Amino acid sequence: MAKRILKIHPKDNVLVALTDLQAGETVEYNNTTINLAENVPAKHKFAQYKMVPNQEIIMYGTLVGKAVDTIPAGGILSTVNVKHQASSFGAKTADFTWQAPDVSKYVDKTFMGFHRQDGQVGTANYWLVIPLVFCENRNVNIIKQAFLDELGFGHQDLYKSYVHQMVELYKAGKTDEIAQLQLQEQSQNGQKRIFENIDGIKFLTHEGGCGGIRQDSDMLCGLLAGYIHNPNVAGATVLSLGCQNAQVSILEEKIKALNPNFSKPLIVLEQQKEGTEQELLSQAIRKTFLGLVEANNEVRKPAPLNKLVIGLECGGSDGFSGISANPSIGHTSDLLVALGGSSVLSEFPELCGVEQELINRCQANDTADKFVHLMRSYARAAEAVGSGFDMNPSPGNIKDGLITDAIKSAGAAKKGGTSPVVDVLDYTEYVTKPGLTLLCTPGNDVESTTAMAGSGANIILFTTGLGTPTGNPVTPVIKLSSNTKLAQRMPDIIDIDTGAVIAGEKTIEEMGEDILDYIIDVASGNIKTKADQLGQDDFIPWKRGVSL
Known part of the structure; x- marks a missing residue:
């Protein structure tokens, strides 16, 4: 018979319902019978014994709250009768020893990953297209539209097809049939990827890079540098407007701090230097394609x-x-x-x-x-x-x-x-x-x-x-x-x-x-x-x- 209640830690004074319990039921714990004062849905906690106002609630062996009102034995804990309370903390007060688990069955196991020159190993092989500032989001999305379906990285758009069917019914004067139209799963046999060793091109649009405090722009550059440095990334295309707080030089400094010998393909284009949007995008698309050709040489080992x-x-x-x-x-x-x-x-x-x-x-x-x-x-x-x-x-x-x-x-x-x-x-x-x-x-x-x-x-x-x-x-x-x-x-x-x-x-x-x-x-x-x-x-x- 499956267990119905659980006490997580010996010090706890509450029990967890593993299944729905009904008011008036009795449950047994440690040779004690507890009458449930009210319904206790699965996942919720109830008092093991009567609690008085300001009494500490202990769960996982630690302080997790205080009683606001009297809670009878078998009474459910709620936001009405319990308030948040946590233990204080300070400097390290004790030494720690650890008994590591037995891993003998895994010692000789490996995974097939992408080995980078800096010693990291990726579990995937992606190319990134990143804006340094939100002003470049539109250009990033244009590149996205140009690449995904053509290279076989696009996801099947069931919902676009669903809307198309509705449009056709509307044109045919069959509006009454739209209410009964069901979404149909389609075959997953899409276009084969052109670059078989690349898992995808990822486009990281965001709303930062300018307008906030300089610390936020610096942290954004640090975050983007971390993504470029991540072993799952083969290379990146970065679009900059030019005048924003998140400058290209800051990104480059952050990358260098992570890896002084950084050698991944990195394409950086600045719109205010390139001139027209067409010139920027044509360069970005061409250079990114050539970067993908290089990244496709990586294989799992x-x-x-x-x-x-x-x-x-x-x-x-x-x-x-x-x-x-x-x-x-x-x-x-x-x-x-x-x-x-x-x-x-x-x-x-x-x-x-x-x-x-x-x-x-x-x-x-x-x-x-x-x-x-x-x-x-x-x-x-x-x-x-x-x-x-x-x-x-x-x-x-x-x-x-x-x-x-x-x-x-x-x-x-x-x-x-x-x-x-x-x-x-x-x-x-x-x-x-x-x-x-x-x-x-x-x-x-x-x-x-x-x-x-x-x-x-x-x-x-x-x-x-x-x-x-x-x-x-x-x-x-x-x-x-x-x-x-x-x-x-x-x-x-x-x-x-x-x-x-x-x-x-x-x-x-x-x-x-x-x-x-x-x-x-x-x-x-x-x-x-x-x-x-x-x-x-x-x-x-x-x-x-x-x-x-």
């Missing part, structure tokens, strides 16, 4: 698993995320770290309440101090505009059991597994060390995934409990559901279902190994992620300053 840099992300989280999907990819992270690879945990607003644990996991005091500084600076910036980390949970999070930021954070942090923290990076800084790195980003899904790819991630694991169709232009995003109902309802966006953990059919360790096996296939080009199949190329730079 075997690479050790320590060349993987895995981004760890969650979005549209639910009350099961911290129990199934997040700890599963946390174990995957531990396996990779034990193999000498790298993983990246970001979303600093969603580490609220678990800071001290992460601080104590830092290998060096200066690394811990940098994390403290970044967390406190970020929190002050949020408070300065009348917000705070306590306002992080979305309506969807709350509806599905994540009622305080500390509850959400305690579950989100499970993505980082149990390994030591080897480095802490600010936004746009690049991963250089094997092991677990903390990267300062927002909790916003796309801003965070955008940042991780810019910091060198060549694969991203993205857990979701509600369903989030996020992808990335250059880094394959593997989407994992926390529950089986979601995987069945939205199979077009979910790659891996971790609901077997909730059902008791698989352990966290078994699921973590399954995920690593899947990563190897994706990294080798054997599997195309659902986000890639949908052409989900989300790219949003983080704007930290004000507009001027």
